[in-house]
Amino acid sequence: MSDFSCLAPAKLNLFLHITGRRADGYHLLQTVFQLLDYGDTLHFKVRADPTIARVAAVSGVSEASDLTLRAARTLQAYAGCPLGVEIKVEKRIPLGAGLGGGSSDAASTLLALNRLWELNLSRAQLQDLAVSLGADVPFFVFGYNAFAQGIGEQLQAVELPLGYFLVVTPAVQVATTEIFATRELTRDTKIIKIADFLAAQRGSAVGADGFGRNDMQSVVARKYAEVAQVLDWFKAIAPARMTGSGASVFAAFHSREEALSVQAALPDGWHSEIAASLESHPLLAFAS
Ligand SMILES: C[C@](O)(CO)[C@H](O)COP(=O)(O)OP(=O)(O)OC[C@H]1O[C@@H](n2ccc(N)nc2=O)[C@H](O)[C@@H]1O
Numbered sequence: 278m279s280d281f282s283c284l285a286p287a288k289l290n291l292f293l294h295i296t297g298r299r300a301d302g303y304h305l306l307q308t309v310f311q312l313l314d315y316g317d318t319l320h321f322k323v324r325a326d327p328t329i330a331r332v333a334a335v336s337g338v339s340e341a342s343d344l345t346l347r348a349a350r351t352l353q354a355y356a357g358c359p360l361g362v363e364i365k366v367e368k369r370i371p372l373g374a375g376l377g378g379g380s381s382d383a384a385s386t387l388l389a390l391n392r393l394w395e396l397n398l399s400r401a402q403l404q405d406l407a408v409s410l411g412a413d414v415p416f417f418v419f420g421y422n423a424f425a426q427g428i429g430e431q432l433q434a435v436e437l438p439l440g441y442f443l444v445v446t447p448a449v450q451v452a453t454t455e456i457f458a459t460r461e462l463t464r465d466t467k468i469i470k471i472a473d474f475l476a477a478q479r480g481s482a483v484g485a486d487g488f489g490r491n492d493m494q495s496v497v498a499r500k501y502a503e504v505a506q507v508l509d510w511f512k513a514i515a516p517a518r519m520t521g522s523g524a525s526v527f528a529a530f531h532s533r534e535e536a537l538s539v540q541a542a543l544p545d546g547w548h549s550e551i552a553a554s555l556e557s558h559p560l561l562a563f564a565s
């Protein structure tokens with residue numbers, strides 16, 4: 278069906294610090310987002326009438342909550358665009374895994390339709406629209422590996438070393454809202470300067486393992502035994518950490534071979550991917 282197809286890449290949070298809370302209840306974060314070369318594939322077919330439709334449902338995602346449709350409708354209304362689109366998502370990024378799948382699908386929809394509908398909106402305008410779709414969406418529109426603050430919408434590009442990530446996703450979906458609402462969550466981690474992270478990373482391993490932590494990890498591991506089990510397994514093998522609000526856990530390696538050898542040792546039945554780091558969103562050149 279497709280006029281245009283593109284990747285909606287997954288992300289990792291290399292560390293995730295919760296430093297406070299806004300008056301509206303949203304949490305203030307400091308995090309480094311790493312783009313991966315693996316993700317969903319989106320297909321778009323522009324329509325001459327204003328209909329926005331999905332060709333096939335993503336399993337477990339209702340029409341009303343589908344972030345690709347919400348992104349397209351938000352953009353159409355903002356720009357007063359008379360055109361429509363049919364969208365098909367080939368889903369690879371597991372749901373509720375902390376890999377930003379829905380957010381990335383939404384951002385790629387904004388970037389692709391800005392070009393396909395010939396709207397010429399600026400990146401800053403798209404980022405403003407993005408935050409209304411979810412806290413992780415502005416990062417994917419920004420399109421570079423980034424240090425993020427605020428609720429994730431204040432972004433600063435960072436150069437990260439190239440590397441390979443083994444991402445293990447237990448068979449549970451973690452609800453981000455539930456974890457942010459947990460009373461025992463640490464919400465007062467000391468504010469860092471990005472220079473601290475960059476200095477720690479210089480000359481050290483990819484993924485800057487060791488720098489900072491994921492403040493949601495202990496809460497998620499207590500609630501979801503499957504996540505605790507994956508973190509435990511890695512203890513004797515390689516430094517590993519949860520991404521976002523989980524459930525995925527990742528470890529960083531210098532070569533694909535190293536990642537493959539650890540993957541080969543995983544217990545039978547565990548779902549895993551090996552992904553390389555990506556410097557920028559593949560749609561950036563197309564969308565601007
Ligand atoms: C955990 C992260 O993935 C880290 O990158 C993000 O902070 C979550 O981003 P997201 O999935 O795009 O989250 P959203 O869909 O915007 O928010 C889901 C819910 O999580 C809570 N939420 C989210 C982001 C944030 N900074 N503080 C929050 O308290 C809010 O209750 C919100 O209603």
Ligand SMILES: Nc1ncnc2c1ncn2[C@@H]1O[C@H](COP(=O)(O)OP(=O)(O)OP(=O)(O)O)[C@@H](O)[C@H]1O
Pocket residue numbers: 335337338339342343344345366371372373374375376377378379380382383413451453521522523524
């Ligand atoms: N295209 C989509 N792909 C995945 N989830 C979607 C999509 N559209 C809407 N959603 C909804 O968003 C919810 C969160 O999905 P997602 O996979 O992005 O979570 P996540 O990886 O934990 O995200 P994050 O890292 O941003 O917290 C899903 O449970 C689903 O209801």
